[in-house]
Amino acid sequence: xxxxxxxxxxxxxxxxxxxxxxxxxxxxxxxxxxxxxxxxxxxxxxxxxxxxxxxxxxxxxxxxxxxxxxxxxxxxxxxxxxxxxxxxxxxxxxxxxxxxxxxxxxxxxxxxxxxxxxxxxxxxxxxxxxxxxxxxxxxxxxxxxxxxxxxxxxxxxxxxxxxxxxxxxxxxxxxxxxxxxxxxxxxxxxxxxxxxxxxxxxxxxxxxxxxxxxxxxxxxxxxxxxxxxxxxxxxxxxxxxxxxxxxxxxxxxxxxxxxxxxxxxxxxxxxxxxxxxxxxxxxxxxxxxxxxxx
Numbered sequence: 001x002x003x004x005x006x007x008x009x010x011x012x013x014x015x016x017x018x019x020x021x022x023x024x025x026x027x028x029x030x031x032x033x034x035x036x037x038x039x040x041x042x043x044x045x046x047x048x049x050x051x052x053x054x055x056x057x058x059x060x061x062x063x064x065x066x067x068x069x070x071x072x073x074x075x076x077x078x079x080x081x082x083x084x085x086x087x088x089x090x091x092x093x094x095x096x097x098x099x100x101x102x103x104x105x106x107x108x109x110x111x112x113x114x115x116x117x118x119x120x121x122x123x124x125x126x127x128x129x130x131x132x133x134x135x136x137x138x139x140x141x142x143x144x145x146x147x148x149x150x151x152x153x154x155x156x157x158x159x160x161x162x163x164x165x166x167x168x169x170x171x172x173x174x175x176x177x178x179x180x181x182x183x184x185x186x187x188x189x190x191x192x193x194x195x196x197x198x199x200x201x202x203x204x205x206x207x208x209x210x211x212x213x214x215x216x217x218x219x220x221x222x223x224x225x226x227x228x229x230x231x232x233x234x235x236x237x238x239x240x241x242x243x244x245x246x247x248x249x250x251x252x253x254x255x256x257x258x259x260x261x262x263x264x265x266x267x268x269x270x271x272x273x274x275x276x277x278x279x280x281x282x283x284x285x286x287x288x289x290x291x292x293x294x
Contacts, residue, residue, distance in 0.1 A: 003185055004132060004161060005075055005102060006040020007204030007221040010211060011048035013252045013259065014062060016267035022058050026265030028069040030211075033264060035074040038214030040204075042066055043104055045079035047141060048208055048252045051106075053270040056087075060094055067099045077134060081105035085121045089128045102132045104164065104206075109142035115150045126157045133159055134206075138166035138189060148172060148179075155184040164189045164206045170196055177201035191217070191243040195236035198224040208246055208255050212262070212293060213239060245287035249280055257284050262293065 012034065015026030031042050044066050045051040045059050054062070063078045070076045078095040080103050082088050092103050108121055126133055135154060139145040145167065146154070154160045165173060166189030177186055177200055187206050188197040194205040198221060210217050216235055223232035246254045250273060257276040259266035261284065268275050276284065288294040 003203035005077060005134075005204075007225070008039050008210055008214060008218050009041040009043050009077065009187065009204065009206040010034045010039040010214065011043045011046045011206050011208055012066070013211065013256050013266050014045065014049040014054065015265040016270060018267065020268065020270050022054075022061065023265060023267055024061060024065045026267065027062055028065050030259075030265045031066045031069045032073070034211065034214060035070060037210075038216075038218035039074060039210055041075040041077055041101070042070055043077045043079060043206055046104055046136070046206070047106070047138065048255065049079060050252065050270055050273065051079050053273075056091065059091065060098065063095050063100060064098050071099075075101035077102040077104050079104045079106070079136075081108070081125075081136065083108040083111050085124055088121075088125050092125055092129045092131070096129050096131050100131060102134060102161075103129065104134050104136050106136040106138065107142045107144055107146055109144070112144050115147055118144070118146055119150055119153055122154050122160060123157055126159050129159070131159065132161040134162040134164050134187065135160060136164045136166075136189070138164075140166065148175060151176060152179060155180050161185060162187060162203075165197070165202075166190055168193055170200065173197055173202065174200045191246070192240065195220065195224065195232060198232075199229065208251060209239065209243055211255055211264075212258055212288070213242065213291065239291070242287050242291045245284055248283060249276065254280065254284050257281055258288060261285055261288060 015023040078100040080091040137146045162185040186202040188194045191209040220235040256266040
């Protein structure tokens with residue numbers, strides 16, 4: 001059975017103009033470009049979309065614009081998670097009203113709730129909406145991990161249907177895939193881990209690199225699913241240098257730089273993120289040449 005949101009979800013950058021204002025036209029053009037090149041579902045206002053520096057109003061404008069662009073072409077999952085349960089519920093309800101296909105809820109960051117607080121947070125938000133929810137486990141950014149037993153309890157909530165996992169913990173993923181209830185889906189949250197995660201039973205990737213090599217990533221996921229592991233591994237190995245280059249500094253600085261080099265809508269990051277240095281830009285450009293993109 002096909003995964004609910006497909007195998008290739010792109011964590012889309014949020015395009016800004018040179019004055020750092022929101023570029024909605026650019027967002028629509030970029031979303032259309034991605035959906036034509038291997039992406040099943042656009043994830044809007046996640047980490048790669050610089051959600052911490054988007055205002056509530058900007059998020060809603062962005063959700064609305066991308067949902068309209070994607071209609072009939074693919075799905076849209078809106079990043080509505082914050083470190084406030086009340087604000088997350090409000091934003092989630094508004095995203096549902098705009099026509100989102102699903103929600104990405106990052107673990108509350110900075111305030112470090114205990115595991116029972118995490119469970120209560122996700123359960124409260126899930127009960128406030130009818131949309132399917134992907135939990136986002138990224139302890140490197142949030143300072144807190146959703147532990148295995150907590151995830152299993154979250155998976156019992158009917159509309160918490162998946163996890164985007166950015167722990168890089170293959171042992172934990174193997175255990176989660178085997179112990180989670182039927183229908184609960186695991187997505188890799190890191191391009192470098194996609195091949196390994198899918199071999200263990202994950203259904204796909206929430207990708208950054210798919211901005212640049214969406215068709216190749218789609219091909220790799222299809223090869224794993226069909227059982228041609230050697231061919232899938234070959235693509236993984238060919239793309240690994242690009243995956244690594246996209247994280248030479250804080251995401252999304254490198255991917256925004258790459259999109260800019262390729263003439264696609266991205267614009268600068270917003271402070272406290274800063275543009276790539278000259279040296280970083282040169283490394284990114286070389287990676288694009290090596291990947292046959294320039």
